[in-house]
Amino acid sequence: MIDTKQKILDSAERLFGEQGYGATSLRQVIAEAGVNLAAIHYHFGSKEELVDAVILRKAEPVNRERLEMLDRLEAEAGDRPVAMEQILEAFLAPAVSRVAANPEFSKLMGRLLGEGMMPAVVDKHFRHVGMRFVKAMAKTLPELSPVELGWRIHFMIGAMAHTLCAQPVQFHTGLEMEDGQAVLQRLVAFLSGGMRAPVEQISRIEVK
Amino acid sequence: MIDTKQKILDSAERLFGEQGYGATSLRQVIAEAGVNLAAIHYHFGSKEELVDAVILRKAEPVNRERLEMLDRLEAEAGDRPVAMEQILEAFLAPAVSRVAANPEFSKLMGRLLGEGMMPAVVDKHFRHVGMRFVKAMAKTLPELSPVELGWRIHFMIGAMAHTLCAQPVQFHTGLEMEDGQAVLQRLVAFLSGGMRAPVEQISRIEVK
DNA sequence: GTCTATACTGAGATAGAC
DNA sequence: GTCTATCTCAGTATAGAC
Numbered sequence: 001m002i003d004t005k006q007k008i009l010d011s012a013e014r015l016f017g018e019q020g021y022g023a024t025s026l027r028q029v030i031a032e033a034g035v036n037l038a039a040i041h042y043h044f045g046s047k048e049e050l051v052d053a054v055i056l057r058k059a060e061p062v063n064r065e066r067l068e069m070l071d072r073l074e075a076e077a078g079d080r081p082v083a084m085e086q087i088l089e090a091f092l093a094p095a096v097s098r099v100a101a102n103p104e105f106s107k108l109m110g111r112l113l114g115e116g117m118m119p120a121v122v123d124k125h126f127r128h129v130g131m132r133f134v135k136a137m138a139k140t141l142p143e144l145s146p147v148e149l150g151w152r153i154h155f156m157i158g159a160m161a162h163t164l165c166a167q168p169v170q171f172h173t174g175l176e177m178e179d180g181q182a183v184l185q186r187l188v189a190f191l192s193g194g195m196r197a198p199v200e201q202i203s204r205i206e207v208k
Numbered sequence: 209m210i211d212t213k214q215k216i217l218d219s220a221e222r223l224f225g226e227q228g229y230g231a232t233s234l235r236q237v238i239a240e241a242g243v244n245l246a247a248i249h250y251h252f253g254s255k256e257e258l259v260d261a262v263i264l265r266k267a268e269p270v271n272r273e274r275l276e277m278l279d280r281l282e283a284e285a286g287d288r289p290v291a292m293e294q295i296l297e298a299f300l301a302p303a304v305s306r307v308a309a310n311p312e313f314s315k316l317m318g319r320l321l322g323e324g325m326m327p328a329v330v331d332k333h334f335r336h337v338g339m340r341f342v343k344a345m346a347k348t349l350p351e352l353s354p355v356e357l358g359w360r361i362h363f364m365i366g367a368m369a370h371t372l373c374a375q376p377v378q379f380h381t382g383l384e385m386e387d388g389q390a391v392l393q394r395l396v397a398f399l400s401g402g403m404r405a406p407v408e409q410i411s412r413i414e415v416k
Numbered sequence: 417g418t419c420t421a422t423a424c425t426g427a428g429a430t431a432g433a434c
Numbered sequence: 435g436t437c438t439a440t441c442t443c444a445g446t447a448t449a450g451a452c
Contacts, residue, residue: 004419005286022230023284025443025444025445026445026446027443027444027445035419036419036420036421037420037421037445037446038419038420038421038446038447038448039418039419039420040420041445041447042417042418042419043418046445046446047445047446072428127225148394149395149400151391151395152394152398154370154371155367155370155371155394155398155399156367157370158363158366158367158368158369158370158371159363159366159367159370160366161366161370162362162363162365162366162367162369162370163362163363163366172282183359184441186356186359186360186363187359187363189405189406189407190359190360190363190402190405191363191402192405193401193402193403193404193405193406194367194398194399194401194402194405195398196401197397197398197401197402198397198401199397206435212435212436233426233427233428234427234428234429235426235427235428243436244436244437244438245429245437246429246436246438247435247436247437248427248435249428249430250436251435254428255427255428255429256428304450378430394426402417
């Protein structure tokens with residue numbers, strides 16, 4: 001069939017999402033897709049390149065939406081910097097809003113950043129979008145050095161990835177997964193506070 | 209030998225740390241330890257239970273140090289709440305300070321939180337410590353609801369885990385891994401700002 | 417160009433002899 | 435407690451049918 005490739009991608013997306021990358025075998029994928037094992041290697045080359053293709057298909061709309069939102073915010077702001085909360089929401093909303101529609105696959109997206117699986121894949125699919133947001137944030141917070149801003153964005157990505165992929169630890173009852181909009185609001189508020197934190201020296205505690 | 213178990217643990221720790229969990233085979237472990245393959249299953253039962261034992265051995269001193277620092281801070285503070293920066297440093301420093309000594313194994317520790325690998329393991333080894341810090345933070349920030357505080361701790365853990373396990377994406381040059389103390393300071397400052405962020409409603413952006 | 421059948425190597429796990 | 439032998443299943447590679 002002409003759409004063997006599509007069927008493989010569809011099955012792989014579902015199974016990687018439900019079970020994770022490592023726990024999903026290519027034999028499960030071909031059984032669900034109704035194709036031959038070697039077809040995966042013909043079309044994609046390896047398991048890693050298959051998941052790369054799956055990620056690409058899902059990441060592209062997220063990244064496009066992020067850039068559209070940022071474009072609009074910057075057009076509205078003209079020469080003035082965009083508010084940090086708005087930049088954060090433009091970056092986070094396209095990812096968080098997809099959790100409800102496809103929670104298992106969102107888990108895989110979130111995991112990518114935490115796993116040593118494929119830093120190259122993350123870099124390839126998200127770096128260019130990240131650069132745009134770095135520039136917007138630097139304009140909003142000119143007092144931060146590039147290095148300090150880089151670290152804060154690193155922390156931001158960690159908080160986002162963990163929120164996308166991990167169930168919160170139940171230190172209290174009532175922390176079940178809420179409405180995506182509510183989590184997004186909490187995350188934006190938290191990260192705005194972190195991004196705007198003063199950079200001065202903090203109190204030291206000697207260890208031991 | 210009587211110390212077969214120890215030799216397996218030592219080799220597994222080194223190899224899991226260098227290569228990650230999934231990329232390390234039990235056959236590599238037994239080759240380095242000089243024991244038989246079945247010995248792992250005799251002493252630990254499975255690969256997953258082996259890594260659980262490895263984690264336990266490394267997590268225990270981290271958690272002990274965290275609790276010692278928090279105990280001391282609370283003793284010094286008496287009835288007054290402990291400053292958020294100090295609580296954060298007590299939680300983060302014992303983990304971050306070990307990155308320099310054992311960077312690869314720290315990666316594994318950080319990954320645990322991001323991977324779907326073993327949420328049960330994370331829960332088992334870190335939950336009781338987390339509860340203590342939740343209580344201390346609730347005293348310092350009484351205006352936060354338990355649910356809001358729980359989410360902020362969730363975000364904090366994400367930022368910490370990502371910092372422990374992931375190389376920062378190079379949006380700017382000069383963001384190479386710095387001195388652990390410097391990264392710790394940046395992280396504490398960022399998270400203090402996030403923890404203290406106001407909880408009010410934020411501006412909405414309609415999507416599309 | 418596409419796809420099928422099949423073989424190869426290495427993984428984790430286990431039964432049973434010692 | 436330990437080790438040999440073996441099982442099942444994984445990802446990968448290739449030869450050849452259409």
